[in-house]
Amino acid sequence: xxQLVESGGGLVxxxxxxxxxxxxxxxxxxxxxxxWVRQAPGKGxxxxxxxxxxxxxxxxxDSVKGRFTISRDTDKNSMYLQMNSLRDxxxxxxxxxxxxxxxxxxxxxxxxxx
Amino acid sequence: QAGLTQPPxxxxxxxxxxxxxxxxxxxxxxxxxxxWLQQHQGHPPKLLSYRxxxxxxxxxxxxxxxxxxxTASLTxxxxxxxxxxxxxxxxxxxxxxxxxxGGGTKLTVL
Numbered sequence: 125x126x127q128l129v130e131s132g133g134g135l136v137x138x139x140x141x142x143x144x145x146x147x148x149x150x151x152x153x154x155x156x157x158x159x160w161v162r163q164a165p166g167k168g169x170x171x172x173x174x175x176x177x178x179x180x181x182x183x184x185x186d187s188v189k190g191r192f193t194i195s196r197d198t199d200k201n202s203m204y205l206q207m208n209s210l211r212d213x214x215x216x217x218x219x220x221x222x223x224x225x226x227x228x229x230x231x232x233x234x235x236x237x238x
Numbered sequence: 239q240a241g242l243t244q245p246p247x248x249x250x251x252x253x254x255x256x257x258x259x260x261x262x263x264x265x266x267x268x269x270x271x272x273x274w275l276q277q278h279q280g281h282p283p284k285l286l287s288y289r290x291x292x293x294x295x296x297x298x299x300x301x302x303x304x305x306x307x308x309t310a311s312l313t314x315x316x317x318x319x320x321x322x323x324x325x326x327x328x329x330x331x332x333x334x335x336x337x338x339x340g341g342g343t344k345l346t347v348l
Contacts, residue, residue: 171336
């Protein structure tokens with residue numbers, strides 16, 4: 125059974141940093157594109173970033189380019205999102221998702237507020 | 239990044255049929271197809287349809303996805319109370335190298 129478990133969310137001040145983790149089981153991340161998708165409170169879904177199965181390609185939504193970095197550790201079968209220079213508008217539940225958004229975790233809440 | 243266009247709301251009666259639409263362009267829906275996700279209040283989204291319009295295991299046969307040109311559609315027949323939810327479409331955009339989402343459609347079952 126495919127499982128994705130996000131962690132690392134929390135409350136952070138504007139300008140601060142957080143690192144989100146996504147632990148995968150039931151499949152190997154080195155065989156799948158992996159994504160981060162977020163949802164601000166009361167808003168719709170927004171794709172944030174993804175990484176190719178071999179790690180050779182990474183793409184980001186314009187609003188996070190230069191601030192967020194997606195990475196993975198195949199030994200730990202996990203994916204990460206390093207978020208720097210956080211802004212109020214980054215407040216959202218962050219989901220990790222496999223492939224064409226086939227499978228998603230339960231999400232982790234990131235709150236950016238002073 | 240430009241998103242896909244979905245009507246904000248659709249209301250239909252119990253046991254009726256609802257068709258939700260999602261309009262993009264030739265860089266996304268038109269050549270990549272779209273996925274559909276359902277989200278009930280307070281829950282993570284759930285995939286209803288793959289890019290090739292097939293349903294994942296466990297998804298009701300009352301749901302069917304299709305595409306015509308740059309518009310994807312999700313048809314739900316025999317509407318039930320549990321179908322009341324937010325529905326999102328998404329597609330990979332080859333010019334943006336990004337997944338783009340629609341704003342979501344809130345389906346109300348009367």
